[in-house]
Amino acid sequence: MEALENFFLPPAKTAVAEQYDTLFWFIHISSLALTVAIVAVIIYFVIKYRRKSENDVTPVITHNNKLEVTWSVIPLILTMVIFGWGFQTYIDMTKAPTDAYEVNVTAQQWLWRFQYKSGASTTNELHVPAGRPVKLVMQSQDVIHSFFVPDFRIKQDVIPGRYTSLWFEAREPGESIVFCTEYCGTAHSDMMAKIIVHEPDEFAQWIEDNSGAATKPTELAPVDWGEQLVEQNACATCHSVDGSEMTGPTWKGKFGSQEQLSDGSSVTVDENYLRESILNPSAKVVEGYQNVMPPYQGQLNDEQINAIIEYIKTIE
Amino acid sequence: MATAEASSPTKKVQVRRYKPEENAEKNYLNAESGLWSWLTTKDHKRIGIMYLISLTVFFMAGGLLALGIRVELWTPAQTFIEADTYNQLFTLHGAIMIFLFLVPSVPTVLGNFFLPMQIGAKDVAFPKLNLASYYLYAAGALLMLWAIISGGVDTGWTFYTPYSTSTAGAVTWMVMGVFVIGFSSILTGVNFLVTIHKMRAPGITWGKLPLFCWSLYATSIIQILATPVLAITLALLAMERVLGIGIFDPALGGDPVLFQHFFWFYSHPAVYIMIVPGFGIVSEIVSTFSKKTVFGYWAIAMSSLAIAFIGFLVWGHHMFVSGQATLATLVFSFLTFLVGIPTGIKMFNWLATMYKGSISLKTPMLYILGFFFLFTVGGLTGIALASVAVDVHLHDTYYVVAHFHFVMVGGMVMAFMGGLYYWWPKMSGRMYNETLGKVSCLLVFLGFNVTFLPQFVMGAQGMPRRYFNYIDQFQPFHQISTVGSFILGLGFMLVFYNLVKSLYTGPKAPPNPWNSRALEWQVASPAPPHNFEHTPVIVHGPYDYHKPMADFQLGLAETNGHDPEHGANIEVDKKLEMKE
Numbered sequence A: 001m002e003a004l005e006n007f008f009l010p011p012a013k014t015a016v017a018e019q020y021d022t023l024f025w026f027i028h029i030s031s032l033a034l035t036v037a038i039v040a041v042i043i044y045f046v047i048k049y050r051r052k053s054e055n056d057v058t059p060v061i062t063h064n065n066k067l068e069v070t071w072s073v074i075p076l077i078l079t080m081v082i083f084g085w086g087f088q089t090y091i092d093m094t095k096a097p098t099d100a101y102e103v104n105v106t107a108q109q110w111l112w113r114f115q116y117k118s119g120a121s122t123t124n125e126l127h128v129p130a131g132r133p134v135k136l137v138m139q140s141q142d143v144i145h146s147f148f149v150p151d152f153r154i155k156q157d158v159i160p161g162r163y164t165s166l167w168f169e170a171r172e173p174g175e176s177i178v179f180c181t182e183y184c185g186t187a188h189s190d191m192m193a194k195i196i197v198h199e200p201d202e203f204a205q206w207i208e209d210n211s212g213a214a215t216k217p218t219e220l221a222p223v224d225w226g227e228q229l230v231e232q233n234a235c236a237t238c239h240s241v242d243g244s245e246m247t248g249p250t251w252k253g254k255f256g257s258q259e260q261l262s263d264g265s266s267v268t269v270d271e272n273y274l275r276e277s278i279l280n281p282s283a284k285v286v287e288g289y290q291n292v293m294p295p296y297q298g299q300l301n302d303e304q305i306n307a308i309i310e311y312i313k314t315i316e
Numbered sequence B: 001m002a003t004a005e006a007s008s009p010t011k012k013v014q015v016r017r018y019k020p021e022e023n024a025e026k027n028y029l030n031a032e033s034g035l036w037s038w039l040t041t042k043d044h045k046r047i048g049i050m051y052l053i054s055l056t057v058f059f060m061a062g063g064l065l066a067l068g069i070r071v072e073l074w075t076p077a078q079t080f081i082e083a084d085t086y087n088q089l090f091t092l093h094g095a096i097m098i099f100l101f102l103v104p105s106v107p108t109v110l111g112n113f114f115l116p117m118q119i120g121a122k123d124v125a126f127p128k129l130n131l132a133s134y135y136l137y138a139a140g141a142l143l144m145l146w147a148i149i150s151g152g153v154d155t156g157w158t159f160y161t162p163y164s165t166s167t168a169g170a171v172t173w174m175v176m177g178v179f180v181i182g183f184s185s186i187l188t189g190v191n192f193l194v195t196i197h198k199m200r201a202p203g204i205t206w207g208k209l210p211l212f213c214w215s216l217y218a219t220s221i222i223q224i225l226a227t228p229v230l231a232i233t234l235a236l237l238a239m240e241r242v243l244g245i246g247i248f249d250p251a252l253g254g255d256p257v258l259f260q261h262f263f264w265f266y267s268h269p270a271v272y273i274m275i276v277p278g279f280g281i282v283s284e285i286v287s288t289f290s291k292k293t294v295f296g297y298w299a300i301a302m303s304s305l306a307i308a309f310i311g312f313l314v315w316g317h318h319m320f321v322s323g324q325a326t327l328a329t330l331v332f333s334f335l336t337f338l339v340g341i342p343t344g345i346k347m348f349n350w351l352a353t354m355y356k357g358s359i360s361l362k363t364p365m366l367y368i369l370g371f372f373f374l375f376t377v378g379g380l381t382g383i384a385l386a387s388v389a390v391d392v393h394l395h396d397t398y399y400v401v402a403h404f405h406f407v408m409v410g411g412m413v414m415a416f417m418g419g420l421y422y423w424w425p426k427m428s429g430r431m432y433n434e435t436l437g438k439v440s441c442l443l444v445f446l447g448f449n450v451t452f453l454p455q456f457v458m459g460a461q462g463m464p465r466r467y468f469n470y471i472d473q474f475q476p477f478h479q480i481s482t483v484g485s486f487i488l489g490l491g492f493m494l495v496f497y498n499l500v501k502s503l504y505t506g507p508k509a510p511p512n513p514w515n516s517r518a519l520e521w522q523v524a525s526p527a528p529p530h531n532f533e534h535t536p537v538i539v540h541g542p543y544d545y546h547k548p549m550a551d552f553q554l555g556l557a558e559t560n561g562h563d564p565e566h567g568a569n570i571e572v573d574k575k576l577e578m579k580e
Helices: A002-008 A015-048 A065-094 A200-209 A222-232 A271-279 A302-313 B002-006 B035-039 B044-072 B083-102 B105-118 B127-149 B171-198 B211-243 B256-290 B297-313 B326-354 B363-386 B388-394 B398-428 B434-461 B472-505
Strands: A101-108 A111-116 A121-123 A125-129 A134-140 A145-149 A154-158 A164-168 A174-180 A193-198 A258-260 A266-268 B011-017 B554-556 B570-573
Touching: A002 A015, A002 B434, A015 A065, A015 B326, A015 B363, A015 B388, A065 B326, A065 B363, A065 B388, A101 A125, A101 A145, A111 A125, A121 A125, A125 A134, A125 A200, A134 A145, A134 A154, A154 A164, A154 B388, A193 A200, A222 A302, A271 A302, B044 B083, B044 B105, B044 B127, B044 B398, B044 B472, B083 B127, B083 B171, B083 B256, B083 B398, B105 B127, B105 B171, B105 B211, B105 B256, B105 B398, B127 B171, B171 B211, B211 B256, B211 B297, B256 B297, B256 B326, B256 B363, B256 B398, B297 B326, B326 B363, B326 B388, B363 B388, B363 B398, B363 B434, B388 B434, B398 B434, B398 B472, B434 B472
Parallel strands: A101 A134, A125 A193, B011 B570
Antiparallel strands: A101 A111, A111 A121, A134 A164, A145 A154, A145 A174, A174 A193, A258 A266, B011 B554
């Protein structure tokens, strides 16, 4: 039975999904029974009442009110049961608990972005804690998309110009796939994401490690966002913007200047040098400073680095 | 309605028997000749044939596109075409099959040909309008063809905004085409309604109207009331694309979900435009090949009207995950279950018709038996989808694709094929090859199941529709489906071969090869130019197999300028009844 269930449905990774499966099987097994009954009747009739001669005489049976009422009312009752049950499950499926952890979701052709309360932000990867309800507040940047998680049996269209929402509570750590199910153009079928469910403490750690926002909020200019990122990533702990000496070189008037390096060579401070120094600070250490800065490889993405560089350029 | 007519005085008429001619020299096919005579014909039968030829071309084109889709899906990544090409393929497959084949199919081909004959009329009420609707259909098809050539369309047949207002390509031409075709559909509906109301031969009261006519009556109501909404919607879409008027695009201050409401307000009733005439064919064939009175005539007739009515109120079930209000979702789900009931009633009545019948398994009946199974599966998976919660997971997956094809191909196309084989002798004057017919039915049935059963499974597993690439776990299902689609294609080719071949080598058809009691079989094959040289008079119901055949071949004894009113109650002068 379990093998059969797995053949038809993906694993149920939430309580709602299990609730869903019960209804799914109720409908399909009763439908199967009805189909088998109808086919059996057809086969029986075809064999039993097969034409024997062109002169066969058939009885005149025009109608039978009792029978008509029976086969109208019984299906009506059955469908009303399915209706009520389906609606109850739908309510459970869509009504998010008030203590749900909220994540903002932005869809655009053809990717998913997730913004967390802490300021963390990810693309095509949604990190969530296990055993805690998570509510997604979603909107689209362009056309209509739809957020579908087969393992959780949930789906919701994501629409430009308004918010829609969705919730789930994953029971165990693991990974689940997200499909876009509203046709959205060329790469519609590549618009997938992954939900990574962590143990609660692991998730807290992940949030702490990733509080730098990954993508520029639309209302900000790159420079302003760069300033924000600098703050979020605590750069000012070591780099001043007013020329004062700290653990690292100041950024004041730095862009375009010549820098003397600890190995005796010199370098012009341009975009490439700044990028390299963010991603791999020990490659070119400025003379007179210690090689202590942690590499930001894997923690800041290109868009963020660009914004930070834009910001540094403005400090004259 | 029967009571209103019963109160009108019964008219007394003198009748005699008109036995159909065995080898009539003149028929509608040879009455006139030359291409021009066809292009300007006002004969409902010839217009039906013109539709048949056009629909065959589009059905084949749509089928080839489907095979292209299936081949591309053989592997999870690119197989032989680009993603953009693939997106155009499924858009065109949907648009061609729906607007150029499914919507017009049964009414324009079989309805045009047999509705007047079944009610004893010489033509439809407005023959010129009938021809005009054909040319509107052709003009719409040309516009769509132009859209394909001049840039293609990649929106899906549903044209959802704001994608459809922002994508490149010839969306505007495409919706113009659909717009024009809509008018063709409306005109056909108007024509049929008036024909059924005003042109019935003496004695055909509402209770003696063949069920095929009842189904066309219900269909015509939907065509007339729903199609204008589609026309308005598409006009608004074109205005937004061309003039930048913000109706659906949020960037212009519009509401994209509003488009879905408008679109489905037509397109859900439209699936009943497609399937309800198929129900009519099933009723005719089941009765003829069981040689038995239809069980529950009124239940079947009225359930068509019930479907037509409730079908208008369920469009929101396409939008359970669109963000519409929970209350709306509740109501739409409830009404969707209700529309399932009259459909179920029909099914049980057809089965009951076979009970104690004299069942002959000729090709048309085989198609209908196939219809019973496939339509049951299609209908019951519809129940699953009507349940809000269950729909959330299945929405926009292959489960929906499979459900839709089970209803449309398994239901409507199977019925259409059955009807085509059933009425072919009357249309062509030739008998098709029975063995080939049965083999074609078997191939279509098998191919269809192999194609679409796996799609239920992969849909439930989460495979979204309209996907060019897919994840590896779905590949076995896709491959089985692709193999099935070629068997299905072969089956349809065999139907085509069999029917065309019969035109050249088939034996001449007798007037009534199935010993049916229905009126269209009481004239020569192929049908005479004006259907009936006399005014037919009907004394029994069209399925009264317990009455002698001679009773079904009556007509007014003489035309004296005092014809009883069409569709009036009549009392037959018994003395003359059996005179030949």
